[in-house]
Amino acid sequence: xxxxxxxxxxxxxxxxxxxxxxxxxxxxxxxxxxxxxxxxxxxxxxxxxxxxxxxxxxxxxxxxxxxxxxxxxxxxxxxxxxxxxxxxxxxxxxxxxxxxxxxxxxxxxxxxxxxxxxxxxxxxxxxxxxxxxxxxxxxxxxxxxxxxxxxxxxxxxxxxxxxxxxxxxxxxxxxxxxxxxxxxxxxxxxxxxxxxxxxxxxxxxxxxxxxxxxxxxxxxxxxxxxxxxxxxxxxxxxxxxxxxxxxxxxxxxxxxxxxxxxxxxxxxxxxxxxxxxxxxxxxxxxxxxxxxxxxxxxxxxxxxxxxxxxxxxxxxxxxxxxxxxxxxxxxxxxxxxxxxx
Amino acid sequence: xxxxxxxxxxxxxxxxxxxxxxxxxxxxxxxxxxxxxxxxxxxxxxxxxxxxxxxxxxxxxxxxxxxxxxxxxxxxxxxxxxxxxxxxxxxxxxxxxxxxxxxxxxxxxxxxxxxxxxxxxxxxxxxxxxxxxxxxxxxxxxxxxxxxxxxxxxxxxxxxxxxxxxxxxxxxxxxxxxxxxxxxxxxxxxxxxxxxxxxxxxxxxxxxxxxxxxxxxxxxxxxxxxxxxxxxxxxxxxxxxxxxxxxxxxxxxxxxxxxxxxxxxxxxxxxxxxxxxxxxxxxxxxxxxxxxxxxxxxxxxxxxxxxxxxxxxxxxxxxxxxxxxxxxxxxxxxxxxxxxxxxxxxxxxxxxxxxxxxxxxxxxxxxxxxxxxxxxxxxxxxxxxxxxxxxxxxxxxxxxxxxxxxxxxxxxxxxxxxxxxxxxxxxxxxxxxxxx
Numbered sequence: 001x002x003x004x005x006x007x008x009x010x011x012x013x014x015x016x017x018x019x020x021x022x023x024x025x026x027x028x029x030x031x032x033x034x035x036x037x038x039x040x041x042x043x044x045x046x047x048x049x050x051x052x053x054x055x056x057x058x059x060x061x062x063x064x065x066x067x068x069x070x071x072x073x074x075x076x077x078x079x080x081x082x083x084x085x086x087x088x089x090x091x092x093x094x095x096x097x098x099x100x101x102x103x104x105x106x107x108x109x110x111x112x113x114x115x116x117x118x119x120x121x122x123x124x125x126x127x128x129x130x131x132x133x134x135x136x137x138x139x140x141x142x143x144x145x146x147x148x149x150x151x152x153x154x155x156x157x158x159x160x161x162x163x164x165x166x167x168x169x170x171x172x173x174x175x176x177x178x179x180x181x182x183x184x185x186x187x188x189x190x191x192x193x194x195x196x197x198x199x200x201x202x203x204x205x206x207x208x209x210x211x212x213x214x215x216x217x218x219x220x221x222x223x224x225x226x227x228x229x230x231x232x233x234x235x236x237x238x239x240x241x242x243x244x245x246x247x248x249x250x251x252x253x254x255x256x257x258x259x260x261x262x263x264x265x266x267x268x269x270x271x272x273x274x275x276x277x278x279x280x281x282x283x284x285x286x287x288x289x290x291x292x293x294x295x296x297x298x299x300x301x302x303x304x305x306x307x308x309x310x311x312x313x314x315x316x317x318x319x320x321x322x323x324x325x326x327x328x329x330x331x332x333x334x335x336x337x338x339x340x341x
Numbered sequence: 342x343x344x345x346x347x348x349x350x351x352x353x354x355x356x357x358x359x360x361x362x363x364x365x366x367x368x369x370x371x372x373x374x375x376x377x378x379x380x381x382x383x384x385x386x387x388x389x390x391x392x393x394x395x396x397x398x399x400x401x402x403x404x405x406x407x408x409x410x411x412x413x414x415x416x417x418x419x420x421x422x423x424x425x426x427x428x429x430x431x432x433x434x435x436x437x438x439x440x441x442x443x444x445x446x447x448x449x450x451x452x453x454x455x456x457x458x459x460x461x462x463x464x465x466x467x468x469x470x471x472x473x474x475x476x477x478x479x480x481x482x483x484x485x486x487x488x489x490x491x492x493x494x495x496x497x498x499x500x501x502x503x504x505x506x507x508x509x510x511x512x513x514x515x516x517x518x519x520x521x522x523x524x525x526x527x528x529x530x531x532x533x534x535x536x537x538x539x540x541x542x543x544x545x546x547x548x549x550x551x552x553x554x555x556x557x558x559x560x561x562x563x564x565x566x567x568x569x570x571x572x573x574x575x576x577x578x579x580x581x582x583x584x585x586x587x588x589x590x591x592x593x594x595x596x597x598x599x600x601x602x603x604x605x606x607x608x609x610x611x612x613x614x615x616x617x618x619x620x621x622x623x624x625x626x627x628x629x630x631x632x633x634x635x636x637x638x639x640x641x642x643x644x645x646x647x648x649x650x651x652x653x654x655x656x657x658x659x660x661x662x663x664x665x666x667x668x669x670x671x672x673x674x675x676x677x678x679x680x681x682x683x684x685x686x687x688x689x690x691x692x693x694x695x696x697x698x699x700x701x702x703x704x705x706x707x708x709x710x711x712x713x714x715x716x717x718x719x720x721x722x723x724x725x726x727x728x729x730x731x732x733x734x735x736x737x738x739x740x741x742x743x744x745x746x747x748x749x750x751x752x753x754x755x756x757x758x759x760x761x762x763x764x765x766x767x768x769x770x771x772x773x774x775x776x777x
Contacts, residue, residue: 006551013547017540024536025520028529035527068526107396107521131616133395151395194735310528 036064045082055340058095063332091134098143103134140203147201186235200242210243242290279322302334372489375553377505382545388513420476428480428717432581437481444478449542480717487704499697500645585711597761602726604753614671636689654765660694672747
């Protein structure tokens with residue numbers, strides 16, 4: 001090939017490549033608009049107060065359109081019914097009768113992450129900055145303690161690995177501490193390995209909590225039980241992530257790796273806290289979520305849809321005793337928090 | 342037989358580099374600009390994906406970064422091993438351009454796979470393919486730059502290449518977030534980023550295949566022979582031998598670079614130290630990387646030129662002294678925001694003074710037949726030593742605190758710099774070494 005031919009071929013490749021990319025951009029824009037228009041409309045209501053007055057579920061809307069990523073709530077008695085969408089955009093939400101927490105993310109080159117405390121009407125009261133991608137959020141039942149977990153990239157011992165930051169704070173924003181600074185005992189020995197990580201707190205009351213401990217080098221997770229007042233944690237068992245305590249406080253639900261085919265795949269299980277007996281639940285798909293108890297017999301969790309709908313997730317429910325089959329509880333939603341008397 | 346010049350460039354080069362021809366020689370060779378352009382396009386491609394991948398994996402695939410981070414760490418090790426293999430393959434086949442093309446092609450291919458799949462193993466496999474491609478191509482590409490360059494302008498030419506490469510790394514994330522900002526919801530934004538990434542990767546491979554000359558040892562030897570006025574190029578094809586790598590000069594360079602890298606604090610830690618010291622708030626964390634790259638971009642060429650003039654070993658060592666200064670600033674958090682900016686500039690200057698210069702140094706310490714292997718060996722040693730350093734630094738940080746950890750690394754650097762300086766000095770006799 002002569003130089004001239006080469007340059008012509010190169011120019012053609014450039015024009016085709018850039019043309020294809022720009023063409024795809026235009027196509028994808030149109031496609032996204034169509035999807036939003038074609039998506040089954042989720043009924044909405046503007047009467048937030050009416051929903052908040054009764055038992056309700058607070059969640060993050062994943063309906064394609066204006067409400068995508070917004071804080072929303074729906075009556076517990078009619079979870080598929082009209083939802084009230086609020087102003088805050090949240091990656092992860094949690095709420096009680098007295099307050100709520102919304103982990104926010106502003107995308108971009110300098111992405112900003114933050115914790116927004118919400119009042120009983122789910123209106124923002126206080127915002128503080130957070131480092132890292134939002135992952136989990138929980139509040140103790142009495143509304144006094146807040147736990148958030150973020151994934152911090154760059155805070156690493158090797159350039160590409162990750163680390164988590166799980167921070168406990170009071171509802172007024174006072175930081176209690178990072179779980180890494182708690183005195184932790186795993187399998188009877190002090191857990192001081194440099195690559196230790198903690199995530200997924202669930203509160204029993206305003207002092208006792210459960211969480212996940214992880215060592216990168218051991219590639220192993222443990223369920224730990226902790227005390228905020230004593231700043232201690234002790235392991236109960238291995239292979240349990242993102243625990244969630246049942247309303248009657250007799251059981252803990254979590255994700256297990258056991259039998260999973262690949263990293264990034266988990267099954268859901270429930271453990272009896274008195275007998276230690278583990279029951280694997282009927283959900284066969286991999287779930288990566290911190291589950292929420294609907295009542296003492298059912299749990300809720302979010303699952304993303306597959307294919308082109310992957311940014312839409314639904315909240316599913318499954319019996320907590322290993323029987324039954326999963327069913328959609330709230331469509332186009334994630335991060336559920338059940339608020340009931 | 343051919344001549345390798347070791348030592349301070351500019352003193353008694355064997356090529357016609359003085360007199361009227363000098364101004365022409367000073368131009369950056371087309372092959373270097375071509376390879377720079379290839380790297381620029383490829384970096385736009387890879388950095389645009391890297392910028393959105395954590396979001397894509399967590400938000401779209403709905404997977405915790407845990408599993409991803411763990412697997413990603415393993416692939417880093419694969420990349421280091423593949424790098425040596427790529428250098429060896431390029432040298433033993435004497436087709437560095439085509440080995441590099443395989444590497445760039447593999448990375449380009451991985452973008453297309455990313456477009457059509459969503460499963461966990463597919464995502465990690467595409468990341469692995471990209472890393473393997475990167476490992477394969479780096480040694481041959483740097484060997485091509487060295488082959489295309491006049492020895493007197495090696496440092497400058499590597500600087501030009503690294504500056505273009507860094508430009509791509511700065512454009513990539515901007516492009517990605519600009520595209521993503523056009524899609525308030527849905528998967529379309531991510532897929533469009535992947536399509537753009539694939540387009541830039543294809544353009545990079547096209548520039549390499551169509552516009553970068555297929556430089557081989559024989560042709561280069563022939564050209565030199567011609568320039569020297571010899572009647573006919575007679576250099577026979579020369580096989581790569583293991584002995585080519587047993588050069589005392591290369592050994593000393595590897596030891597010096599390895600020692601210095603063990604006491605080099607990773608940028609992530611330095612950024613954290615700045616944030617820990619309260620000089621930079623959490624949300625600007627990703628911008629620190631931009632500040633460092635901007636300094637790298639601006640100084641890669643001037644420092645490359647300086648290395649050509651005063652000696653590459655000296656600039657390489659001086660870069661580490663500047664890094665020491667950045668530790669001191671970060672540990673003392675002196676000067677508030679100004680001190681933080683100075684730390685970033687020092688870090689960028691360190692990269693500008695060491696990254697391309699190391700490739701230039703390594704390319705002169707081995708016979709031409711082992712050039713790609715020699716360069717990739719030096720880069721692998723640095724990568725492995727930095728990995729060890731990050732574990733060491735993390736340990737010290739955990740048992741003490743940030744300032745103590747920086748102090749330990751700083752003291753290590755103070756001890757290592759004279760040793761490395763001595764190693765590089767004795768590797769630099771003023772006379773030309775003749776190798777067969």
